[in-house]
Amino acid sequence: MAPRQPLIAGNWKMNCNHLEAIALVQKIAFSLPEKYFAKVEVAVLPPFVDIRSVQTLVDGDKLLLKYGAQDISPHDKGAYTGEVSGPMLAKLGCHYVVVGHSERREYHGEDDKLVNAKLKAALKYEITPIFCFGEKLDVREAGGHLELVKQQLTDGLAGFTAEQVAKIVFAYEPVWAIGTGRTASSSDAQEVCAAVRALVAEKYGEDTASTVRVLYGGSVKSSNIGELIAQKDIDGALVGGASLEADEFTKLCALAAGGPLP
Numbered sequence: 264m265a266p267r268q269p270l271i272a273g274n275w276k277m278n279c280n281h282l283e284a285i286a287l288v289q290k291i292a293f294s295l296p297e298k299y300f301a302k303v304e305v306a307v308l309p310p311f312v313d314i315r316s317v318q319t320l321v322d323g324d325k326l327l328l329k330y331g332a333q334d335i336s337p338h339d340k341g342a343y344t345g346e347v348s349g350p351m352l353a354k355l356g357c358h359y360v361v362v363g364h365s366e367r368r369e370y371h372g373e374d375d376k377l378v379n380a381k382l383k384a385a386l387k388y389e390i391t392p393i394f395c396f397g398e399k400l401d402v403r404e405a406g407g408h409l410e411l412v413k414q415q416l417t418d419g420l421a422g423f424t425a426e427q428v429a430k431i432v433f434a435y436e437p438v439w440a441i442g443t444g445r446t447a448s449s450s451d452a453q454e455v456c457a458a459v460r461a462l463v464a465e466k467y468g469e470d471t472a473s474t475v476r477v478l479y480g481g482s483v484k485s486s487n488i489g490e491l492i493a494q495k496d497i498d499g500a501l502v503g504g505a506s507l508e509a510d511e512f513t514k515l516c517a518l519a520a521g522g523p524l525p
């Protein structure tokens with residue numbers, strides 16, 4: 264079984280217009296030497312309106328950086344005002360799409376059923392979903408985090424085959440650690456990421472479980488990536504705030520690749 268290549272994905276959220284996106288991608292791509300891209304996969308996930316500009320830059324300069332979107336419609340086309348479909352994202356060369364981010368769940372009422380439909384839409388168009396899940400603070404404090412994560416996974420993956428699950432990137436993001444500066448300890452993050460892999464093994468087999476990448480997200484920075492990625496079941500990070508500063512993000516990627524810093 265080939266070792267799992269770490270993935271560092273920068274979720275820009277609602278930041279950067281298309282001109283700022285070009286500048287940020289250029290800074291990241293040119294400050295991270297090529298050799299690092301062999302050790303760590305690096306992706307950026309800009310707002311929809313930036314994707315065409317990022318695609319042009321990546322294709323034109325043959326950058327090794329991948330890119331994707333932050334959301335996908337469960338529908339292929341039609342009267343769904345404001346939505347962006349899988350075929351549209353595939354046409355833009357999106358490699359990844361975030362599905363089920365806690366901000367979508369919280370501010371847009373997305374539930375596990377919709378998350379399930381969005382995961383299916385992504386796979387249908389060969390876009391790798393980064394499937395996010397995680398507990399809020401009250402659940403963590405009551406000790407119910409593992410149970411909740413298992414439920415989110417079970418419902419999100421309803422009806423999937425092992426072959427489909429093998430194509431998904433999992434991202435454990437405890438809501439209380441997102442944008443708060445309060446990172447889960449590496450052992451807490453490892454506990455949940457190991458439980459994710461165990462659940463995948465139980466339902467979809469050991470081969471699938473040893474193939475899938477499980478990321479951690481929530482206040483990841485260059486100062487804590489080393490400890491997180493050293494954990495057995497953590498295969499990278501979904502990075503919010505720290506992905507908006509080229510120097511910090513580059514440093515974080517280099518550390519995930521095992522260094523040294525460029």
Ligand SMILES: O=C[C@H](O)COP(=O)(O)O
Pocket residue numbers: 274364436440441442443444480481482483501502503504505
């Ligand atoms: O998608 C990324 C996560 O929500 C983490 O965001 P953060 O690194 O700003 O805490």
